[in-house]
Amino acid sequence: MxxxxxxxxxxxxxxxxxxxxxxxxxLMPVLHQVLGATSLKASxxxxxxxxxxxxxxGRAFSFTMALDGVGAHPPISESHVEMDGAWALYxxxxxxxxxxxxxxxxxxxxxxxxxxxxxxxTRQLDPYYVGPLWPDSVALAALQAQALIDAxxxxxxxxxxxxxxxxxxxxxxxxxxxxxxxPAGDYLVQPLRTGDCPPVGDGAAAVILAxxxxxRALCTRPAWIxxxxxxxxxxxxxxxxxxxxPSTRLAAERAGAFEGPVDTVELHAPFTSQEVVLRRAxxxxxxxxxxPSGGAxxxxxxxxxxxxxxxxxxxxxxxxxxxRALAHATSGPCLQQNLVAVLEGEAAHA
Amino acid sequence: xxxxxxxxxxVEFPFTRSLGPVQSAFLTGLRxxxxxxxxxxxxxxxxxxxxxxxxxxxELRELTEVAATGTVTTWAWNPAPRRDQPLAxxxxxxxxxxxxxxTALLHVLDAPGPGAVHxxxxxxxxxxxxxxxxxxxxxxxxxxxxxxxxxSPHNGEFADPVTGVVTPARxxxxxxxxxxQSAYLKALSEQRTVGERCPSCRKVYVPPRGxxxxxxVATAEQVEVGPRGTVTTYCIVNIKAKNLDIExxxxxxxxxxxxxxxxxxxxxxxxxxxxxRMGLRVEPVxxxxxxxxxHYRPTGEPxxxxxxxxxxx
Ligand SMILES: [Zn+2]
Numbered sequence: 001m002x003x004x005x006x007x008x009x010x011x012x013x014x015x016x017x018x019x020x021x022x023x024x025x026x027l028m029p030v031l032h033q034v035l036g037a038t039s040l041k042a043s044x045x046x047x048x049x050x051x052x053x054x055x056x057x058g059r060a061f062s063f064t065m066a067l068d069g070v071g072a073h074p075p076i077s078e079s080h081v082e083m084d085g086a087w088a089l090y091x092x093x094x095x096x097x098x099x100x101x102x103x104x105x106x107x108x109x110x111x112x113x114x115x116x117x118x119x120x121x122t123r124q125l126d127p128y129y130v131g132p133l134w135p136d137s138v139a140l141a142a143l144q145a146q147a148l149i150d151a152x153x154x155x156x157x158x159x160x161x162x163x164x165x166x167x168x169x170x171x172x173x174x175x176x177x178x179x180x181x182x183p184a185g186d187y188l189v190q191p192l193r194t195g196d197c198p199p200v201g202d203g204a205a206a207v208i209l210a211x212x213x214x215x216r217a218l219c220t221r222p223a224w225i226x227x228x229x230x231x232x233x234x235x236x237x238x239x240x241x242x243x244x245x246p247s248t249r250l251a252a253e254r255a256g257a258f259e260g261p262v263d264t265v266e267l268h269a270p271f272t273s274q275e276v277v278l279r280r281a282x283x284x285x286x287x288x289x290x291x292p293s294g295g296a297x298x299x300x301x302x303x304x305x306x307x308x309x310x311x312x313x314x315x316x317x318x319x320x321x322x323x324r325a326l327a328h329a330t331s332g333p334c335l336q337q338n339l340v341a342v343l344e345g346e347a348a349h350a
Numbered sequence: 351x352x353x354x355x356x357x358x359x360x361v362e363f364p365f366t367r368s369l370g371p372v373q374s375a376f377l378t379g380l381r382x383x384x385x386x387x388x389x390x391x392x393x394x395x396x397x398x399x400x401x402x403x404x405x406x407x408x409e410l411r412e413l414t415e416v417a418a419t420g421t422v423t424t425w426a427w428n429p430a431p432r433r434d435q436p437l438a439x440x441x442x443x444x445x446x447x448x449x450x451x452x453t454a455l456l457h458v459l460d461a462p463g464p465g466a467v468h469x470x471x472x473x474x475x476x477x478x479x480x481x482x483x484x485x486x487x488x489x490x491x492x493x494x495x496x497x498x499x500x501x502s503p504h505n506g507e508f509a510d511p512v513t514g515v516v517t518p519a520r521x522x523x524x525x526x527x528x529x530x531q532s533a534y535l536k537a538l539s540e541q542r543t544v545g546e547r548c549p550s551c552r553k554v555y556v557p558p559r560g561x562x563x564x565x566x567v568a569t570a571e572q573v574e575v576g577p578r579g580t581v582t583t584y585c586i587v588n589i590k591a592k593n594l595d596i597e598x599x600x601x602x603x604x605x606x607x608x609x610x611x612x613x614x615x616x617x618x619x620x621x622x623x624x625x626x627r628m629g630l631r632v633e634p635v636x637x638x639x640x641x642x643x644x645h646y647r648p649t650g651e652p653x654x655x656x657x658x659x660x661x662x663x
Binding site for chain 2: 019020021022024025028031032042055057058059065067068069070071072073074114115116118119120123127128129130131132133134135136139140142143144145146147150187189190191192234235236237238239242
């Protein structure tokens with residue numbers, strides 16, 4: 001295996017609306033930031049991969065228009081996933097493993113403000129048995145939350161404490177959409193209150209991956225990807241045990257997460273109840289720092305929020321605030337699909 | 351705040367999907383007020399039934415009937431139903447394990463309030479009066495205190511089976527095209543064409559998309575182009591498009607407006623179709639309330655030299 005690291009990360013401020021910005025307008029500043037941080041030009045990049053969904057803003061082929069911001073003409077080596085950017089990062093990591101590229105630009109954006117994201121996300125569900133009922137993302141998360149409460153793994157007060165801790169942490173995150181003291185609010189779908197749910201908004205993020213000595217040349221403390229894996233649950237909700245996440249556990253195991261302690265964890269848990277599931281699946285100690293960025297409860301640009309978890313963990317390593325971090329991304333209803341990466345900083349040389 | 355246009359946008363399509371044998375039997379069964387499950391090799395009955403085992407990926411075909419009564423395994427109270435959801439009044443989302451089934455089915459429960467719902471409560475199907483072979487043939491579940499339903503064997507065969515479903519999908523947006531395209535559309539309403547110049551390579555893009563795809567930087571400087579331009583290439587359309595009142599054959603062309611570094615496209619009129627040529631000089635013709643030129647017609651100028659527009663092909 002080649003050593004591959006995250007060498008740069010940037011994210012936009014996440015906002016409820018960005019009417020004056022097209023997707024490419026939203027994206028360009030973060031692309032320029034990661035290129036600037038590594039002194040790379042777009043033409044130096046070996047592979048480019050993005051994650052987004054045109055359904056969010058109802059703008060057909062927005063992912064091809066977003067490529068304008070990369071400088072994709074004359075044609076570059078490029079790919080796109082209709083998934084969170086964390087999976088675009090996975091594809092780029094595989095590309096670097098093949099040796100066909102030494103650097104990769106990965107970006108993701110989500111512009112939820114033009115539509116109704118709760119309705120939009122129903123369109124990713126089983127179109128025969130589930131989609132015609134239009135169960136929205138909050139409703140499905142609420143079914144999972146009630147299952148956790150029934151099983152005695154949490155209660156509404158514990159969920160509210162997760163929300164409070166996340167938004168308090170986000171006070172130090174200048175990009176967060178929701179931070180500080182946020183009321184628990186009314187039930188959106190009981191047992192989840194507005195405070196248990198992520199803010200809806202627009203945002204984008206970008207990272208640069210590099211292999212081996214290229215990474216060392218581009219960054220003083222690269223965040224080395226020691227392992228990365230993604231796994232999926234059965235697609236029918238009624239087949240799954242919604243209180244557990246075996247796919248997260250398996251991905252973590254395959255990524256080597258249990259081979260040593262981690263000091264920082266970035267979990268992609270858009271709903272408070274999902275943090276409970278993930279903590280149980282990963283067997284996290286109470287002492288480990290979870291979502292120091294505030295997590296998806298502070299900013300949840302759909303399609304970018306998972307990539308941001310990897311970026312936030314990497315940024316902490318680059319700043320010397322973490323030596324070994326676990327980053328997680330999710331996709332689909334009730335933590336359907338999960339990606340886990342283990343990131344490490346190199347020990348300081350004596 | 352820059353002056354940005356916005357407009358309602360509806361994206362709507364009826365998805366037509368064919369059904370596999372197990373899905374067909376299940377949905378046809380609902381039409382006949384019969385709920386079918388499928389048995390896995392280890393004896394578990396999956397409801398709703400799937401065609402492949404979610405654990406072993408083995409093909410599943412052994413159908414069996416389950417009861418229309420069952421037990422709630424988890425629930426969530428929805429105080430504000432959304433447009434396309436099964437009930438218009440507040441309801442509970444539920445996962446229900448039907449009697450005889452080993453897995454739970456997602457649907458909704460009609461109940462007076464969240465206080466009337468709990469995990470473990472007994473419910474039964476309320477059938478929709480009009481059934482077509484769809485998951486919505488189950489109108490909803492309702493609380494039920496009666497007997498535990500007794501499932502009976504079923505071979506899954508029905509007269510006139512459902513072989514496909516049409517699922518309409520509608521999503522509503524408030525579309526905002528962003529700064530560059532707002533400016534372009536506003537200028538068009540004044541019968542002007544405005545592009546944007548790349549600060550790096552100086553190319554002028556029409557219509558502008560906000561960024562230069564070669565340089566990857568934002569374009570901002572607005573440049574009025576045209577109104578005249580040059581046909582760079584064209585085709586002759588011989589097939590009449592639906593809902594388009596234009597006599598065929600006609601010419602559709604790429605037109606490089608004077609001052610633009612990218613050709614846009616439009617119809618050529620005012621000249622017999624077989625006399626249109628590369629290099630022809632044209633100008634826009636605006637009609638009525640049109641937001642775009644209706645077509646372009648010859649200006650009568652001499653044709654442009656190939657060298658002038660060859661980079662714009
Ligand atoms: Zn340029």
